[in-house]
Amino acid sequence: MKLDEGTIEKKLxxxxxxxxxxNAIHAEFEFDNFKDCFSAMSRIAFECEAQNHHPNWSNTYNVLKIALSTHSAGGVTEKDFKLAEAIEAIVEVEE
Structure with missing residues:
Protein backbone atom coordinates (compact mmCIF):
# COMPACT_ATOMS: atom_id res chain seq x y z
CA MET A 1 0.00 0.00 0.00
CA LYS A 2 1.33 3.42 -1.01
CA LEU A 3 2.28 5.65 1.93
CA ASP A 4 1.12 9.27 2.08
CA GLU A 5 3.66 12.08 2.03
CA GLY A 6 3.28 12.87 5.75
CA THR A 7 4.01 9.26 6.71
CA ILE A 8 7.01 9.15 4.38
CA GLU A 9 8.47 12.37 5.81
CA LYS A 10 7.99 11.06 9.35
CA LYS A 11 9.70 7.75 8.52
CA LEU A 12 12.58 9.61 6.87
CA ASN A 23 7.60 9.75 -5.92
CA ALA A 24 10.59 7.81 -4.51
CA ILE A 25 13.09 7.86 -1.66
CA HIS A 26 16.63 8.66 -2.78
CA ALA A 27 20.11 8.30 -1.29
CA GLU A 28 23.65 8.83 -2.48
CA PHE A 29 26.61 7.04 -0.92
CA GLU A 30 30.27 7.81 -1.52
CA PHE A 31 32.97 5.17 -1.01
CA ASP A 32 36.77 5.34 -0.96
CA ASN A 33 37.05 3.80 -4.41
CA PHE A 34 35.22 1.91 -7.16
CA LYS A 35 35.99 -1.51 -5.66
CA ASP A 36 34.38 -0.64 -2.31
CA CYS A 37 31.36 0.82 -4.09
CA PHE A 38 30.94 -2.25 -6.28
CA SER A 39 31.37 -4.53 -3.26
CA ALA A 40 28.51 -2.72 -1.50
CA MET A 41 26.38 -2.95 -4.66
CA SER A 42 26.97 -6.71 -4.81
CA ARG A 43 25.91 -7.15 -1.20
CA ILE A 44 22.86 -4.94 -1.75
CA ALA A 45 21.94 -7.00 -4.84
CA PHE A 46 21.75 -10.18 -2.74
CA GLU A 47 19.51 -8.39 -0.23
CA CYS A 48 17.29 -7.12 -3.07
CA GLU A 49 16.86 -10.66 -4.35
CA ALA A 50 16.05 -11.91 -0.85
CA GLN A 51 13.38 -9.22 -0.46
CA ASN A 52 12.26 -9.52 -4.10
CA HIS A 53 12.40 -5.74 -4.33
CA HIS A 54 14.81 -3.95 -6.64
CA PRO A 55 16.13 -0.39 -6.71
CA ASN A 56 16.68 2.05 -9.51
CA TRP A 57 20.36 2.74 -9.04
CA SER A 58 23.45 4.01 -10.78
CA ASN A 59 27.12 4.06 -9.97
CA THR A 60 29.83 6.42 -11.15
CA TYR A 61 33.30 5.43 -9.94
CA ASN A 62 32.93 5.59 -6.12
CA VAL A 63 29.42 7.05 -5.88
CA LEU A 64 26.24 4.99 -5.65
CA LYS A 65 22.86 6.66 -6.24
CA ILE A 66 19.73 4.76 -5.24
CA ALA A 67 16.02 5.47 -5.73
CA LEU A 68 13.37 3.26 -4.15
CA SER A 69 9.67 3.07 -4.94
CA THR A 70 7.16 0.29 -5.42
CA HIS A 71 5.95 0.33 -9.02
CA SER A 72 2.90 -1.88 -8.35
CA ALA A 73 1.71 0.59 -5.68
CA GLY A 74 2.60 3.70 -7.65
CA GLY A 75 4.83 5.17 -4.96
CA VAL A 76 6.72 4.57 -1.74
CA THR A 77 5.64 1.68 0.51
CA GLU A 78 6.85 -0.16 3.59
CA LYS A 79 8.85 -2.42 1.23
CA ASP A 80 10.98 0.56 0.26
CA PHE A 81 11.77 1.45 3.85
CA LYS A 82 12.56 -2.17 4.65
CA LEU A 83 15.07 -2.26 1.77
CA ALA A 84 16.47 1.17 2.71
CA GLU A 85 17.11 -0.13 6.22
CA ALA A 86 18.99 -3.15 4.84
CA ILE A 87 20.99 -0.91 2.48
CA GLU A 88 21.95 1.36 5.38
CA ALA A 89 23.25 -1.65 7.34
CA ILE A 90 25.30 -2.88 4.37
CA VAL A 91 26.77 0.54 3.59
CA GLU A 92 27.64 1.09 7.26
CA VAL A 93 29.69 -2.13 7.27
CA GLU A 94 31.51 -1.05 4.10
CA GLU A 95 32.52 2.36 5.46
Missing amino acids: LHFPDWDYYD
Whole structure:
Protein backbone atom coordinates (compact mmCIF):
# COMPACT_ATOMS: atom_id res chain seq x y z
CA MET A 1 0.00 0.00 0.00
CA LYS A 2 1.33 3.42 -1.01
CA LEU A 3 2.28 5.65 1.93
CA ASP A 4 1.12 9.27 2.08
CA GLU A 5 3.66 12.08 2.03
CA GLY A 6 3.28 12.87 5.75
CA THR A 7 4.01 9.26 6.71
CA ILE A 8 7.01 9.15 4.38
CA GLU A 9 8.47 12.37 5.81
CA LYS A 10 7.99 11.06 9.35
CA LYS A 11 9.70 7.75 8.52
CA LEU A 12 12.58 9.61 6.87
CA LEU A 13 13.50 11.11 10.25
CA HIS A 14 15.08 7.69 10.93
CA PHE A 15 16.89 7.75 7.56
CA PRO A 16 19.02 10.93 7.48
CA ASP A 17 20.80 9.85 4.27
CA TRP A 18 17.51 9.63 2.34
CA ASP A 19 15.24 12.27 0.74
CA TYR A 20 11.77 12.03 -0.76
CA TYR A 21 11.14 13.48 -4.22
CA ASP A 22 9.85 12.34 -7.63
CA ASN A 23 7.60 9.75 -5.92
CA ALA A 24 10.59 7.81 -4.51
CA ILE A 25 13.09 7.86 -1.66
CA HIS A 26 16.63 8.66 -2.78
CA ALA A 27 20.11 8.30 -1.29
CA GLU A 28 23.65 8.83 -2.48
CA PHE A 29 26.61 7.04 -0.92
CA GLU A 30 30.27 7.81 -1.52
CA PHE A 31 32.97 5.17 -1.01
CA ASP A 32 36.77 5.34 -0.96
CA ASN A 33 37.05 3.80 -4.41
CA PHE A 34 35.22 1.91 -7.16
CA LYS A 35 35.99 -1.51 -5.66
CA ASP A 36 34.38 -0.64 -2.31
CA CYS A 37 31.36 0.82 -4.09
CA PHE A 38 30.94 -2.25 -6.28
CA SER A 39 31.37 -4.53 -3.26
CA ALA A 40 28.51 -2.72 -1.50
CA MET A 41 26.38 -2.95 -4.66
CA SER A 42 26.97 -6.71 -4.81
CA ARG A 43 25.91 -7.15 -1.20
CA ILE A 44 22.86 -4.94 -1.75
CA ALA A 45 21.94 -7.00 -4.84
CA PHE A 46 21.75 -10.18 -2.74
CA GLU A 47 19.51 -8.39 -0.23
CA CYS A 48 17.29 -7.12 -3.07
CA GLU A 49 16.86 -10.66 -4.35
CA ALA A 50 16.05 -11.91 -0.85
CA GLN A 51 13.38 -9.22 -0.46
CA ASN A 52 12.26 -9.52 -4.10
CA HIS A 53 12.40 -5.74 -4.33
CA HIS A 54 14.81 -3.95 -6.64
CA PRO A 55 16.13 -0.39 -6.71
CA ASN A 56 16.68 2.05 -9.51
CA TRP A 57 20.36 2.74 -9.04
CA SER A 58 23.45 4.01 -10.78
CA ASN A 59 27.12 4.06 -9.97
CA THR A 60 29.83 6.42 -11.15
CA TYR A 61 33.30 5.43 -9.94
CA ASN A 62 32.93 5.59 -6.12
CA VAL A 63 29.42 7.05 -5.88
CA LEU A 64 26.24 4.99 -5.65
CA LYS A 65 22.86 6.66 -6.24
CA ILE A 66 19.73 4.76 -5.24
CA ALA A 67 16.02 5.47 -5.73
CA LEU A 68 13.37 3.26 -4.15
CA SER A 69 9.67 3.07 -4.94
CA THR A 70 7.16 0.29 -5.42
CA HIS A 71 5.95 0.33 -9.02
CA SER A 72 2.90 -1.88 -8.35
CA ALA A 73 1.71 0.59 -5.68
CA GLY A 74 2.60 3.70 -7.65
CA GLY A 75 4.83 5.17 -4.96
CA VAL A 76 6.72 4.57 -1.74
CA THR A 77 5.64 1.68 0.51
CA GLU A 78 6.85 -0.16 3.59
CA LYS A 79 8.85 -2.42 1.23
CA ASP A 80 10.98 0.56 0.26
CA PHE A 81 11.77 1.45 3.85
CA LYS A 82 12.56 -2.17 4.65
CA LEU A 83 15.07 -2.26 1.77
CA ALA A 84 16.47 1.17 2.71
CA GLU A 85 17.11 -0.13 6.22
CA ALA A 86 18.99 -3.15 4.84
CA ILE A 87 20.99 -0.91 2.48
CA GLU A 88 21.95 1.36 5.38
CA ALA A 89 23.25 -1.65 7.34
CA ILE A 90 25.30 -2.88 4.37
CA VAL A 91 26.77 0.54 3.59
CA GLU A 92 27.64 1.09 7.26
CA VAL A 93 29.69 -2.13 7.27
CA GLU A 94 31.51 -1.05 4.10
CA GLU A 95 32.52 2.36 5.46
